[in-house]
Amino acid sequence: MISFNNDYSEGAHPRILEALCNTNLVQDNGYGEDQYCQQARELLQEKLGSKDVDIHFFTGGTQTNLVAISAFLRPHEAAIAAETGHIFVHETGAIEATGHKVLTVPTKDGKLTPSQIQEILDGHGDEHMVKPKLVYISNTTEVGTVYSKGELKELRGFCQENNLLLYMDGARLGSALVSEGMDLQFADLPKLFDAFYIGGTKNGALLGEALVICREDLKEDFRYHMKQKGALLAKGRVLGMQFLELFRDNLYLDLAAHANLMANKLREGCQELGVSFLVDSPSNQIFPILPNEVIQKLRAKYIFATWSKADEDRSAIRLVTSWATKEEAVYSFLEDLGNVL
Amino acid sequence: MISFNNDYSEGAHPRILEALCNTNLVQDNGYGEDQYCQQARELLQEKLGSKDVDIHFFTGGTQTNLVAISAFLRPHEAAIAAETGHIFVHETGAIEATGHKVLTVPTKDGKLTPSQIQEILDGHGDEHMVKPKLVYISNTTEVGTVYSKGELKELRGFCQENNLLLYMDGARLGSALVSEGMDLQFADLPKLFDAFYIGGTKNGALLGEALVICREDLKEDFRYHMKQKGALLAKGRVLGMQFLELFRDNLYLDLAAHANLMANKLREGCQELGVSFLVDSPSNQIFPILPNEVIQKLRAKYIFATWSKADEDRSAIRLVTSWATKEEAVYSFLEDLGNVL
Amino acid sequence: MISFNNDYSEGAHPRILEALCNTNLVQDNGYGEDQYCQQARELLQEKLGSKDVDIHFFTGGTQTNLVAISAFLRPHEAAIAAETGHIFVHETGAIEATGHKVLTVPTKDGKLTPSQIQEILDGHGDEHMVKPKLVYISNTTEVGTVYSKGELKELRGFCQENNLLLYMDGARLGSALVSEGMDLQFADLPKLFDAFYIGGTKNGALLGEALVICREDLKEDFRYHMKQKGALLAKGRVLGMQFLELFRDNLYLDLAAHANLMANKLREGCQELGVSFLVDSPSNQIFPILPNEVIQKLRAKYIFATWSKADEDRSAIRLVTSWATKEEAVYSFLEDLGNVL
Amino acid sequence: MISFNNDYSEGAHPRILEALCNTNLVQDNGYGEDQYCQQARELLQEKLGSKDVDIHFFTGGTQTNLVAISAFLRPHEAAIAAETGHIFVHETGAIEATGHKVLTVPTKDGKLTPSQIQEILDGHGDEHMVKPKLVYISNTTEVGTVYSKGELKELRGFCQENNLLLYMDGARLGSALVSEGMDLQFADLPKLFDAFYIGGTKNGALLGEALVICREDLKEDFRYHMKQKGALLAKGRVLGMQFLELFRDNLYLDLAAHANLMANKLREGCQELGVSFLVDSPSNQIFPILPNEVIQKLRAKYIFATWSKADEDRSAIRLVTSWATKEEAVYSFLEDLGNVL
Known part of the structure; x- marks a missing residue:
């Protein structure tokens, strides 16, 4: 068959396993405070063209989404997503399980537009309804479409005007960045998003996603949220090492x-x-x-x-x-x- | 230094990495429904002497504890732990974050006794207080002590009489089982606990814990809870493969x-x-x-x-x-x- | 103006206030364990034609809904509601705040039908999505329409076949029961629902809703959930007294x-x-x-x-x-x- | 007997019921936006000597505590209380049910001191443990003792130095304020606390507690939290009217x-x-x-x-x-x- x-039907790209083997017996700190995680963070900051971003490694996408979104929102605030959004459909209510409603709009191509978000805002005016606060998009989307740089800039502008956070699920970010005609680059991302993650699991890693927090006031105490949700891996090096290998060159x-x-x-x-x-x-x-x-x-x-x-x-x-x-x-x-x- | x-300062035992490399490019199902997870489950059931246990693989101990305990308890029910218990002290309130209080008793050696649990029960009589429901122990404990088979039998009997669930955190179960003078064996565990986990991360795995659910009515829909808490690993094979290797012989x-x-x-x-x-x-x-x-x-x-x-x-x-x-x-x-x- | x-723009029907005044200085137990609550429960059981229902008094509808639904569901289970449903729109994500997703279907008249619920069930097959478990309806609905006895029987049958709980928000139950052509009566309700509430606030009480739990396995420990959510009123007599007065005759x-x-x-x-x-x-x-x-x-x-x-x-x-x-x-x-x- | x-064994002081009767049929807004709530807020601000406090009315103490504390804290932050504290013992894990741990210190007299809180802080240093953030005291305490103005000033100073919020459960605040030798007055409270509540239920009201939020950054969107927890009473006037009567003179x-x-x-x-x-x-x-x-x-x-x-x-x-x-x-x-x- x-x-x-x-x-994610196979294991990891062979270079990943090789890298894990090569450093296997080096003693280092746990919980992502090792040299490999640190190097990977610096390497990613370089690719992203910004030292002002915090980077945290996770074991999977649902975990990344739920820790990030629940850390970023206050209890009465809600996420906005396309009806096809992964957090709305295929995460077993993970966001709601942290207490937050996910508001949705119907879409044909899995993509959100400012006017659709505006409709949600228009329909939420007082304390009898949740307060829309974070816009969740995936790129590529769940139906394989991509947001162009122009579309993202427009979303970004809209979110800033409306005091909304913009968050990108990048489980398949690699595929988006190299899709035909795409004008978006790594170094654009910190300017476009308050936070986003770079997917490893679906692009060659054994497991691993790298959350990038760009907005200053979302950074504080973030590791507490990771630990509380069971997302601080003891041998965090396993995650750091993989991103180090994936980004060491153009892999x-x-x-x-x-x-x-x-x-x-x-x-x-x-x-x-x-x-x-x-x-x-x-x-x-x-x-x-x-x-x-x-x-x-x-x-x-x-x-x-x-x-x-x-x-x-x-x-x-x-x-x-x-x-x-x-x-x-x-x-x-x-x-x-x-x-x- | x-x-x-x-x-957990090093990577994995070399045999583990070798096993991952050997099967790396075989295509298989995601989310723990692959052949390696399945084989590992059967192998563990054999070691445990029971086919009537469900086995689920996790990436870490805090994650295992929080998914299991929150799945087992109703909202008003609480866990009981030693004051030194990992869930009480070092998991950043992970259990409370799922809505459940952790009740504690002071101990010198990190171990719970029936009489201490009885005191908790005596102090909780009506709906103005939480309802104690699950006894959490770790073996070895957080201070390196171990429960003998006799002590566990006594706890088990007490819990059954008092309609309490007995759960063991086995992050360091291996060390307990081979500690000097220990009379406890794998095949004893399903009779002693409603659920427990076999720790991999602290005993040679790259990452991985195997939760064993023994009690029938705790098994239903368990994978939903894993997914909802971000604990269903896409490439679940990574976890199954490791337990398969660890238990293939006496490793x-x-x-x-x-x-x-x-x-x-x-x-x-x-x-x-x-x-x-x-x-x-x-x-x-x-x-x-x-x-x-x-x-x-x-x-x-x-x-x-x-x-x-x-x-x-x-x-x-x-x-x-x-x-x-x-x-x-x-x-x-x-x-x-x-x-x- | x-x-x-x-x-709910006025206070209470004068008979309610009179009843409160008449019994004001009698000493009695707190938290709904007083004589008035007890008498009100017995009176309601009589009207409902069943002694096998548990009755609890709340101060408001959102409170009733959130305590009941979160007590009835396990963490991965979801409610199903019309898109206009009060719990979905106008309770500030109260259900999600207890961890549960609310799945919705679009409706013109605010009413759910078995075929709509079937569509939800068809779309939810495995642990990557929440498990639909409780059907929430309001009667009268949020747009003033009513469910006939026949429609409710059909819903009831469908829910039983599909192992779903059927719950009715009765904030405006009085108005439904006396609406033109309505064939539904109090004594029908325990046979039709697993739980429902009889609204007092919108029908003459100063405040108060009476939750009726019909299904045996939903009754256990229910007062714990009330207390935990801040819904166990110290002077519970205030609620019991009002229902006693409202149901003493045909008021x-x-x-x-x-x-x-x-x-x-x-x-x-x-x-x-x-x-x-x-x-x-x-x-x-x-x-x-x-x-x-x-x-x-x-x-x-x-x-x-x-x-x-x-x-x-x-x-x-x-x-x-x-x-x-x-x-x-x-x-x-x-x-x-x-x-x- | x-x-x-x-x-809280009786109903309300007769003047309270009289006030409710006198205004019963006046039409007014729901959810605490009526004239009586507004007047009561202004009256309380006057007594408290500050127009810079926000005031919200609740139906009970557990409800007030859980809505306030869960609104004030981020997910990883914890409350500190005396071992006898109502939120720790007698609220059925209400605070934990909102996701927050309650850290405790043993006390003989039910009162917290700066040195006890310091011990908690000393024991909580990194992201593997919760972050202590809010100090909960009750005045009078659960064992009838009171905090003097001097003790409160000391606590206040300590909390400010350590970036902790200071919150007072005033279920029995009246009794504290008129206790023999007490030097504390209403007008002192906004300077001493970030938030506190004035208990009505245990001091003559039918039901009702008035939460006073003094700290600016705790005020935003507070009504959302009330609604989400089922604490926004439809006929809020019932609560406002009572506080208006209790504070109209020295009642x-x-x-x-x-x-x-x-x-x-x-x-x-x-x-x-x-x-x-x-x-x-x-x-x-x-x-x-x-x-x-x-x-x-x-x-x-x-x-x-x-x-x-x-x-x-x-x-x-x-x-x-x-x-x-x-x-x-x-x-x-x-x-x-x-x-x-």
Whole structure:
């Protein structure tokens, strides 16, 4: 069986494991206060073009989101997300479990716009309703779309005018940054967000996400929140070491570029076969719409998720590629698809 | 510098890393539903002598404690712990952050007795106070002492009579099981506890704890709680693989035995130098009481924690050994101690 | 100024105050364990035709909802409500603040149907999403509509088949029970719901809601939850006494009937003037659609809420009547409306 | 039976009920935005000698404490209280249920001192433990003792130096202010506390506590927290009206003075009979130590709580007086006590 089910079906990029092995027996401090975490922080600050950001390492995305958002908000404040937002749909109410409502707007492409956020603000005026405070976006989004630099600047401006925090879930940030036509760069991020995280798990790490806190008043005592939520890893070095390796050269973006390239090949191959898509996604997730019996036949050899019903006879499926996707897997899929269509 | 600061100063035992490397590129399911987690569960069930236990893998001890305890208790129910209990002191209020009070009793040796728990029960009679429901013990305790099988049986009986859940934090379970004179074995545990965890992080793993749920009515929907608290690791295989390696043969207990042996050598060496101890601990943590100026001199070469003040001039320090502690480190410490005493 | 703003603009029905005065200096137990609360419980059990229900008194609706729902659900379980549901919109995230997500479906008339709930269930299949568990309805709804006995039976059957709890917010239960054509009676309620509350504040009491718990396994330790949430009133007698008075004879339903009668007169008067309504509501809340300049003129003399925009020039307003609404206020409003239309 | 069980066994002082009756049918805004609440706020500001305080009305003490403390603290911050503190013992873990640990120090007289708080601070240094932030005291304390103005000034200074919030539970503030030798006055309070509440329920009100927030940065959005915790009473006028009546003249302090006078008579009467006390309490709670068989005999006619065991044969009981305690009840008790001693 070949899996296009997600971007975390394999272990880590071999260089990551090698790096872990090489430093394995060095004694160092626990809880992220070791030399590797420290070096990784400095390296990331360099890439981000700012020494004024705090960086903390986590073991997963849901954990990062829930610790950050619950630390940033007061009890009566709420997050705003797209209806497809990961925190709203696929984190088992993790944000609500910390006491905060997630307000949503419907979207076709998984992206929030200032006018949609304005509608939420307009509908929340007094203490009988929660107070909208933090805008949550994911980039790439849950449906593989990306925010351009221009769109992010617009969101940023809107949030500043309205005293809202802007937070980015970067589980698939690598794929967004190297998506075709993207004008966004690492060094833009600290100016655009109050906080965001750089996803490692879905881009070559064994596990690990790097939260970057840009806004000064969100930094204080942050490690208390991590510890309280069980997110301060004893051997934090494991996380630091991986980011150090991913960012030592261009590995992080190279891995994302490979994932996108594989998705591009799948996309183009599907298009040549006359297949249409649920949404136009330039990243490592694509959503071709296929007849249900075709989907059924593909399942004999491939693992992937059915995303949504298109009509009585057809559904959109989700194909995800990663740093580890093999070109032959792509060709094999396209050939088999051609045969069963 | 040589560290006796804790048992998580190094990475993982080499066999662990080797195992991760060997299976690295195999595609498998996420979130602990892969073959390695499944095999590790079956292997642990075998060691525990029971197929009727559910096993879940976590990335750390605080995370395990908070997810388990908050899943097991209703909102008005409280945990009971020794005043030295990790959940009470060193988890930044993680249990309280899930809404539950931790009731405590003072202890000299970090261990709870039925009569102490009875006092708590006697003092909690109606709805104006929380309802004591779960007894939390750690084994080894935070001060290195251990519960014998007889003591655990007594606690178990008491808890059953009083409709209390009995939960064991096994961050250092390995060290307890191989401590001198210990009559407790893996296969005893499912009969003694409603739930407990087998600590990996402090006994050779890169990260990882295995929660074992024995009581039927605590099992339902448990993965929901893990996900909601950010504790369902995407590449769960990383955790399963490690427990598979630790329990494939006797590695887990061998590593703990080495740690205890190193602690024994430190203990005996200190005793020969006329040093006394805060508490009699037969495990991988010892607490010698030393003159403050001696402590100061040792710090030039060794890293360790000052635990408590003994009198005006002397303090107890904590020395922790692990699977990775080198014999020469022990001898070096004892020699230097002899010289400065 | 005359207010049609809500049904809690006045104090209590005079008989309520009289009852409080008459028993004022009798010494009795605190926290709802007094003779008046006990008598009120027995009286309500009699009206409900069941001795197998537990009854607890609260000071307000949001408090009742949050204590009940958080006591009934485990941490990963969620409530289902109409998008207009009070717990979703107007309780400042009170349910989420206890850790529980509220899942919603869009409705035109504020009412939930089995097929809508089925859609929610269909979309929630595994531990990456919350587990839908409790269906929250209000009767009358937030837009003044009512559930018939038949509709409730259908909901009840659906919930039982799907292992869902059915809970009714009865802030305006009186108005529902005496609405035109309603076939529902007090004695039906324990068979239809796992729990519900009988609203006092909006139907003549100074303050007070009576929560009725019908389902056996929801009853245990309920007073702990009340106390923990600050909802156990020291002089609980104040609440019991009021329900005792409201249900001593037919006062509770008489007051609701007066409110409905006043709303009927308003409705008919508006209709005679050619005014249409946002929704067809047979209870004490009506939502006429009026030109914005008419609304502006009415505000010179009347207090009421603008509910929603109908089109560029017109809005729906909400007029609420109560036990205390005077017939001359109704006539005055209609006359003035006729003049400015 | 005559009750000395607590100070909330009766309804309200007759003037309170009269005031409620007189204004009962006036239409006004809900949720504390009515004229009576507004007037009561202004009146209290006048008594407190400060227009710079925000005042909010609650229905009970536990509710006030939990809403205030959870609004004031960030998730990782903890409260410090005496081991006898109401929030630690008798509120069913209400503070922990909002996510915050309560740290305690043992006390003989229920009072906190700077040196005790310093010990807590000394023991809490990093992110592995909660961060102590708010000092909770009650005045009078749970054992009837009082803080003098000098003691409060000292606490205040200590808290300011250590960046701690100082909060007073004033459930029995009236009794404290009129206790013998007390030099504290209403107008001192805003200078001494960041926030405190003036208890109504235990001093003549039907229900009601007035929270006073003095510190600027604790005021923002406070009503959101009230609503979210179910503490914003629909007919808030009921609370405002009562405080308006209690503070229109000297009624509040007069009622407290009566309660203290009755307790004084009980105390002196006991002393004349050779009875000793658990603690020297100058307020409306006294704790005589009596032989167990005497206690048993007194129960035939009097209701009161057994507080603690003194030795094998004797226990301390708690006698509470109130504004409603009748002088003949006191004499009757003393006479009966004399007969059975």
